[in-house]
Amino acid sequence: MTLPLTLSPEVAEARANGAAIVALESTIITHGMPFPQNVETARRVEAEVRAHGAVPATIAIIDRQIHVGLTDSELDALGRAQGVAKLSRADLAACLATGGTGATTVAATMICAHLAGIGVFATGGIGGVHRGAETSFDISADLRELAETPVTVVAAGAKAILDLPKTLEVLETLGVPVIAHGQDDFPAFWSRASGLKAPLRMDSAADIAAAHRMRACLGLPGGQLVANPIPAEAEIPRAEIMPHIEAALAEAEAQGIAAKAVTPFLLQRIFELTEGRSLTANIALVLNNARLAAAIALELAAPR
Numbered sequence: 001m002t003l004p005l006t007l008s009p010e011v012a013e014a015r016a017n018g019a020a021i022v023a024l025e026s027t028i029i030t031h032g033m034p035f036p037q038n039v040e041t042a043r044r045v046e047a048e049v050r051a052h053g054a055v056p057a058t059i060a061i062i063d064r065q066i067h068v069g070l071t072d073s074e075l076d077a078l079g080r081a082q083g084v085a086k087l088s089r090a091d092l093a094a095c096l097a098t099g100g101t102g103a104t105t106v107a108a109t110m111i112c113a114h115l116a117g118i119g120v121f122a123t124g125g126i127g128g129v130h131r132g133a134e135t136s137f138d139i140s141a142d143l144r145e146l147a148e149t150p151v152t153v154v155a156a157g158a159k160a161i162l163d164l165p166k167t168l169e170v171l172e173t174l175g176v177p178v179i180a181h182g183q184d185d186f187p188a189f190w191s192r193a194s195g196l197k198a199p200l201r202m203d204s205a206a207d208i209a210a211a212h213r214m215r216a217c218l219g220l221p222g223g224q225l226v227a228n229p230i231p232a233e234a235e236i237p238r239a240e241i242m243p244h245i246e247a248a249l250a251e252a253e254a255q256g257i258a259a260k261a262v263t264p265f266l267l268q269r270i271f272e273l274t275e276g277r278s279l280t281a282n283i284a285l286v287l288n289n290a291r292l293a294a295a296i297a298l299e300l301a302a303p304r
Helices: 009-017 037-051 072-080 089-098 106-115 141-148 164-173 205-218 238-254 259-273 277-301
Strands: 005-007 021-024 055-062 065-068 085-087 102-104 120-122 152-155 178-181 200-202 224-227
Touching (some): 021 037, 021 106, 037 072, 037 277, 055 072, 065 106, 085 089, 089 141, 102 106, 106 120, 106 141, 106 152, 120 277, 152 205, 178 205, 200 205, 238 259
Parallel strands (some): 005 065, 021 120, 085 102, 120 152, 152 224, 178 200, 178 224
Antiparallel strands (some): 055 065
16 A cells, blocks of 8 residues: 655655654644634744744644645644544544544654654643543553654643653653653643653753664664743743642543543633633643754754
């Protein structure tokens, strides 16, 4: 079979020229916020990547093809689309085979980025071990993907709605490097600090890129998680956000919300409980991650 991969003209030119490319997910467009704010935010993130010297490659499944890089019209159509599937490793192939429209999560974006030869991916926060996973076994496929697919993922840590200590334990067990950028503390998405020490710290994009190359040289499978703290002026301190998180978790449990529906429900409730501050912070951290990812991609694209 022919690999169902379609590169946008911008991404195709960047690949041909050996330019720096940053992969971007599409669930923020289809499941993160309403139209037109979703498309406006996606375009802001893409513009941030370009402003810092790299080419953005937003990834989505459209018409039986993995689209790596979206044109303006494709991005707008995706932002308006209804019933878009939220895809991870388990359902990526099925969506392609049946002709569905799908937005890629962290795991699926990593797979598609690697197929397209892209080594760096910027997102908001990764999935991880959910609260109560000792009985529900609800653990995101993102963690296993980080152990298998050689893409460096820049995120503001794991989403703060998760069990962060268990998430770090699973990442350690899977052999995934967890690198805090510019600080010792593992960031907690909306907050700069989680109270948990990150296993590794690096202060420069050059060092992160060098570690990415060294893993390939050593033949080690999997990627790296770069935990990039939200800018100080945009954060919601942990002491302030945690009561809202606990309230949203209690509501989800009371309503029997489970599986893929959990995260969208929690994010929406926290948005409501914080009167929109959580979304403002989310946008700020994604833009910040795009900047760092561009810097890493430039280092990887530089002649050695």
